[in-house]
Amino acid sequence: xxxLKDISVRCGVSVATVSKALNGHKDVSEATRERLLKAAKEMxxxxxxxxxxxxxxxxxxxxxxxxxxxxxxxTHEFFAKVLNSFKTEAxxxxxxxxxxxxxxxxxxxxxxxxxxxxxxDGVVIACTDFTTQDVYEVINGDIxxxxxxxxxxxxxxxxxxxxxxxxxxxxxxADMGHKRIAYIQGNKSAVADxxxxxxxxxxxxxxxxxxxxxxxxGDYHNPEKTYEMTKExxxxxxRPTCIFMPDDxxxxxGFNAIKDSGLSVPEDISVVGYDGIAYSQLLSxxxxxxxxxxxxxxxxxxxxxxxxxxxxxxxFTEVITVDGRLIEGASVKKLV
Amino acid sequence: xxxLKDISVRCGVSVATVSKALNGHKDVSEATRERLLKAAKEMxxxxxxxxxxxxxxxxxxxxxxxxxxxxxxxTHEFFAKVLNSFKTEAxxxxxxxxxxxxxxxxxxxxxxxxxxxxxxDGVVIACTDFTTQDVYEVINGDIxxxxxxxxxxxxxxxxxxxxxxxxxxxxxxADMGHKRIAYIQGNKSAVADxxxxxxxxxxxxxxxxxxxxxxxxGDYHNPEKTYEMTKExxxxxxRPTCIFMPDDxxxxxGFNAIKDSGLSVPEDISVVGYDGIAYSQLLSxxxxxxxxxxxxxxxxxxxxxxxxxxxxxxxFTEVITVDGRLIEGASVKKLV
DNA sequence: CTTTATGGCGGAAACGTTTGAGATAATAAA
DNA sequence: TTTATTATCTCAAACGTTTCCGCCATAAAG
Numbered sequence: 001x002x003x004l005k006d007i008s009v010r011c012g013v014s015v016a017t018v019s020k021a022l023n024g025h026k027d028v029s030e031a032t033r034e035r036l037l038k039a040a041k042e043m044x045x046x047x048x049x050x051x052x053x054x055x056x057x058x059x060x061x062x063x064x065x066x067x068x069x070x071x072x073x074x075t076h077e078f079f080a081k082v083l084n085s086f087k088t089e090a091x092x093x094x095x096x097x098x099x100x101x102x103x104x105x106x107x108x109x110x111x112x113x114x115x116x117x118x119x120x121d122g123v124v125i126a127c128t129d130f131t132t133q134d135v136y137e138v139i140n141g142d143i144x145x146x147x148x149x150x151x152x153x154x155x156x157x158x159x160x161x162x163x164x165x166x167x168x169x170x171x172x173x174a175d176m177g178h179k180r181i182a183y184i185q186g187n188k189s190a191v192a193d194x195x196x197x198x199x200x201x202x203x204x205x206x207x208x209x210x211x212x213x214x215x216x217x218g219d220y221h222n223p224e225k226t227y228e229m230t231k232e233x234x235x236x237x238x239r240p241t242c243i244f245m246p247d248d249x250x251x252x253x254g255f256n257a258i259k260d261s262g263l264s265v266p267e268d269i270s271v272v273g274y275d276g277i278a279y280s281q282l283l284s285x286x287x288x289x290x291x292x293x294x295x296x297x298x299x300x301x302x303x304x305x306x307x308x309x310x311x312x313x314x315x316f317t318e319v320i321t322v323d324g325r326l327i328e329g330a331s332v333k334k335l336v
Numbered sequence: 337x338x339x340l341k342d343i344s345v346r347c348g349v350s351v352a353t354v355s356k357a358l359n360g361h362k363d364v365s366e367a368t369r370e371r372l373l374k375a376a377k378e379m380x381x382x383x384x385x386x387x388x389x390x391x392x393x394x395x396x397x398x399x400x401x402x403x404x405x406x407x408x409x410x411t412h413e414f415f416a417k418v419l420n421s422f423k424t425e426a427x428x429x430x431x432x433x434x435x436x437x438x439x440x441x442x443x444x445x446x447x448x449x450x451x452x453x454x455x456x457d458g459v460v461i462a463c464t465d466f467t468t469q470d471v472y473e474v475i476n477g478d479i480x481x482x483x484x485x486x487x488x489x490x491x492x493x494x495x496x497x498x499x500x501x502x503x504x505x506x507x508x509x510a511d512m513g514h515k516r517i518a519y520i521q522g523n524k525s526a527v528a529d530x531x532x533x534x535x536x537x538x539x540x541x542x543x544x545x546x547x548x549x550x551x552x553x554g555d556y557h558n559p560e561k562t563y564e565m566t567k568e569x570x571x572x573x574x575r576p577t578c579i580f581m582p583d584d585x586x587x588x589x590g591f592n593a594i595k596d597s598g599l600s601v602p603e604d605i606s607v608v609g610y611d612g613i614a615y616s617q618l619l620s621x622x623x624x625x626x627x628x629x630x631x632x633x634x635x636x637x638x639x640x641x642x643x644x645x646x647x648x649x650x651x652f653t654e655v656i657t658v659d660g661r662l663i664e665g666a667s668v669k670k671l672v
Numbered sequence: 673c674t675t676t677a678t679g680g681c682g683g684a685a686a687c688g689t690t691t692g693a694g695a696t697a698a699t700a701a702a
Numbered sequence: 703t704t705t706a707t708t709a710t711c712t713c714a715a716a717c718g719t720t721t722c723c724g725c726c727a728t729a730a731a732g
Binding site for chain 1: 384387420423435454589618
């Protein structure tokens, strides 16, 4: 690999001058700067990121912390889309991304230690259990952090507007004439709490009674569980006319439960999802759901994180809320 | 951050000795080694990966090169699963992974230059157009490379056994009594070629005529296109009794086309997919498809790549074929 | 008792950068 | 003419490792 030294000997200047020229310092003449830039390009020079990092304590690397359990993680469309957008934004600012985890390799280390070892400039935490020791360590550490869909004190958070999303769905469903609305919730988490709050609030506003019997505890991303819950709801004496599923993916379980009961969507029972994944619009009937703005969530997370990194003095933390958009499918029937 | 030097002054030995003790060199007594290890642990020492990389020219970082266009990349379940498995295997060997691309950040650089800049120890290439300049540069470079689902001379490749997969599907369908089988292919690529070869071969073996009119050019991961193609097939005077879809995701388009034509699966027309994604088993009827062994593909890619890295002398390149498994759903009807 | 091996350790250079402090020369001000 | 200022560049240290080489004991061999 061609180094600063190679350029310096070729051009008859010192290494320092080359470094300064390439980094745009002002104490090098325009003439030599151009000469050096030209030589660097010709020789195919690229800075050695490790050497630079060693000296500057900046790696231009962003850590991504998430749960790679089956069902969440990379194969989760929401996370994949957020990550993709995060990646694009980060890269345009010159940052690369590295997956951070409890590395079980040669050295056993915690997630936070992993961050330190790799010297990431910042970390984004998403789609994971936020109540673990590993997360706390990172949150309490001295590395810039942005969280997605979870709020910690003194840390910037990007929040998908789950409350508003559910509210819009409730309003839509209510306007279609539904009164008995069931809600199969996702697993206990900040997101689930906010959705539930939105659900109750919107129901109140629409004058719809929230029957506790219709609030079931389900799981995100778990069609089997959702199948069961849906069956339970169907078996009820005064069955709901509409079911809120934990998310689009799970809703497939709900669809099947309904079908297996000899009923159909939306004639006999209406269904709404959440997420707006691609598949939801390939179903028939198309699913009425709430599309989370993953592009904005990801890019905003990257922007905020980079801002924290590049302005270390800012102790100011923000909570940024990202709205989504209701997608009207054909899974909710208009009641007379 | 605590460094070797910190440990050395605390324990009254030289930096060199600490380094050697921690790296398991033999020229340090068992007594001092233990003393130093203990101190290192107490002080919370972790090696500085950049400094180490600078000296050893090994970063313990693996580059992942893929296409992040919409439709492929992270949101593609096949790739996501392969990546996840690759990641797990790599991490257990102490490697982290970094996404490699044409970085458009501060410095404009090609993918290969990006590899050099980040000093990745090796690169895996998957799910991308293998005929681009960017890929050639990497293939012809001096970094260890493993490719997935594409074979280059002198480079190790992991191949999902597409040929066998299609063959098994054809055999299954033939055994169910089908004679007129249509095949909507994916976009022109090595994978598509192999699948077509498998298709033709298996048909011959089963004594089934391959009607060119039933071999349509479609796209992978494109339900809309598949919808159209399926419509065309349905409109034919002597309509096929079974359709091979490009992949499971696309098959949703096929399902909808059939439904929209007032027909149903599998009563009127049978369907098989490819990939074995989670959704395929949530459809009703469940899709008969071929599950690619993404876990093995990913982990094998990592193992091979690491082996190439850690045994630099081996000029030996392999092509490793990974079989999958047919999943029998209910989308193929048994003909009398 | 001298030589030779060996086990344990330290010195120091090197990897490729960045950066503040100095050096030099030219220019401007006094 | 002297002094101050500026522009341009070099020196050298530093970042945290690894590793070759050499040193010094002690032990084994002659």
